[in-house]
Amino acid sequence: MSTHAVLEWRNGLPYSTQFDDVYFSVNPDHPQHGLAETRHVFLQHNHLQTRWQQLPADKPSHFVIVETGFGSGLNFLAALQLWQQTAPPTAHLHFVSIEIAPFTLQDLQMAHAHFPELATISQALCAQYHLLQPGINQLHFPSFSASLTLHIGDSQQIFPHLTLQADAWFLDGFAPSKNPQMWQADLFECMARSAHAGTTFATFTSAGLVKRGLQAVGFEVKKTPGFGKKRDMLCGTWPVSEQLSPSPALPKVAIVGAGIAGCSTAWQLAELGCEVHVFERAAQIASGASGNPRGMLYPRLNAEKPQNDQLAWRSYSFTVRHYASLNLGEHAFQICGLLQLGSSPREHKRVNKVARRYSHLGLLQPLDANQASNIAGVTLAYESLYFQHGAWVNPAVACAHMLNHPKIKLHTQQDIQQLSPYQRGWRLVSHTGELDDEFDAVIVCNAAEAAKLLPESGMWLNPVRGQMGMIASQPSMQSLKVILCGDGYLTPLFEGQHAMGATFAPGDSSTDVREQDNVSNLEMVNKLSPQFDQLHTAVVTDARASSRCGSPDYLPYVGPVLSTSMLNAQNTPIHDFSDLPPPQGLYVHVAHGSKGLMTAPYCAAILARRLLSDFGTHLPQLTEDRFWAGLHPQRLLFKQLGWKSLLNPFTDQASA
DSSP: OOOOOOEEEETTEEEETTTTEESSOOOTTOTTHHHHHHIIIIIITTTHHHHHHTSOSSSOEEEEEEEEOOTTSHHHHHHHHHHHHHSOTTEEEEEEEEESSOOOHHHHHHHHTTOGGGHHHHHHHHHHOOSOOSEEEEEEEGGGTEEEEEEESOHHHHGGGOOOOOSEEEEOSSOTTTOTTTSSHHHHHHHHHTOOTTOEEEESOOOHHHHHHHHHHTOEEEEEEOSTTOOEEEEEEOOOOSSOOOOOOOOEEEEEOOSHHHHHHHHHHHHTTOEEEEEOSSSSSSOSGGGSSOEEEOOOOOSSOHHHHHHHHHHHHHHHHHHHHTTOOTTTEEEOOEEEEOOSHHHHHHHHHHHHHHGGGSSOEEEOHHHHHHHHSSOOOSOEEEETTOEEEOHHHHHHHHHOOTTEEEEOSOOEEEEEEETTEEEEEETTEEOSOOBSEEEEOOGGGHHHHOTTSOOOOEEEEEEEEEEEOOGGGTTOOSEEESSSEEOOOBTTEEEEEOOOEETOOOOOOOHHHHHHHHHHHHTTOTTOOOGGGOOEEEEEEEEEEEOTTSOOEEEEOOOHHHHHTOSSOOOSGGGSOOOOSEEEEEOOGGGHHHHHHHHHHHHHHHHHHHTTOOOOOSSOHHHHHTTOTTHHHHHHTTOGGGGOOOOOOTTO
């Protein structure tokens, strides 16, 4: 992204020139002074060690910390270290931080060098500290059972829309005298709105406006000795009522379909502690479009449809980090960079439009033909967009890895033909009859087949056939170092082969392999570079065709499926999503088209957290309500009913 913290390094330590203040305290006689202060102020005075040791070891639990000011990330590193030392393995830490100007990766690494005992945790953070963009960014750390949700933006715009239930607050923005914009009523009101009995806070400051602001919204506030030469600090608690509400039970979830959407959703729910059962009608998982040997990860942008572009950006940054965190191995996942070529008049126009609108974010780089050729390792004749973190993945390996989770049970050769309401949940009917298990929630993830299970949902699904192929090594291609994308794609050489593809045939659901499609793919590759002019001798070693499904607006269907009879019976127009009937435990996650490898993991993550919220577990959300509304599976029905105010045009923040 373009807006980073403006730092000066004074005696090797980071200093904010914008706020005229230090990021962490220093003492020449105490090199670990900053870390010791973090532990004293935030860990000790939120009583985290005791609270984490008391978390249940026999069932999943969640603990949410919200921090104002990520800065150098020192508080996060210290908290994660203590979490690893004290919390049971069944618990998950959600660390939410708000930052207007994040460090660059280089600055972050330099700051962390002062704290060698945190080196392992720092390396885990820095490995994912890329592709950050304005808005909500999530970094997941499976080996620590923790996640970092980083809100990049103005806190005054974030606090009013922050929806979660916080267990502890780290109030660590720059001092009120240095950063008065943060210490406003919006902060204190957000803290009160997200509090529950026993929520705590701690802050280095003892300023009267902070004390009064917290007391005014209902916190019990105490002044206590600060760290080192700091005389006073504040800490406190949200009052404990006489009757504490028990934590809601996590739902038991059934997922229909074991492609990339189903497997990603199952993994996200399992990581959050849910028991998940996945039902697949084939004998193997990833038997549809998710079975291709390689798939590309990059944002296909058009600079004309804000929500589509925002979905592409968010999915790109989230999903590249997600696959990297799975440790799939180089045979299944490689970040090698990707060039989108302006290889036709239409593509040339789009590439230039996208460059003008989005290059300031720092997630892509516009290049001329010579610059692109140097990066590609082959001669290119077109202007290009360079995505440094563009990657390819083997989706079947990724799916298998995600399903290999202790909370997930896979049921193959189960053709689910009906979903039956049962008591307070659902039962599934397969081709062999009604299954015994009852589920609190069902998520339909079986692509075009979803229309059969949800005939009254109002979803319109369009099949799109695509065929890809593998080419044996060609001398003219061996020097290729990045993925090339024009009307199709070509990957660098790996294990003696390149992947190429894919044809695009809307309305065609056939999966037979066609020689003409092999020829079309070779012709497409031939146009990518002047070097690729002898492809008539190329051998297609393997080819695979599959059918994907899409929607009329090219956005996936993700979210709850509501009763259409209940919706049609509404006597007055609905103007707000809060006025819709509550979800009944039935959800859908389909219609990613040709972009599912990239968009499905991100959509799975936001769906998992929204579903848990419906069942009373309010975790940090990964997207705004207005964005979530734009993915609603019944948005076309809402339009038909005249409820256009539910679907106000998505406001594009990326180009701001």
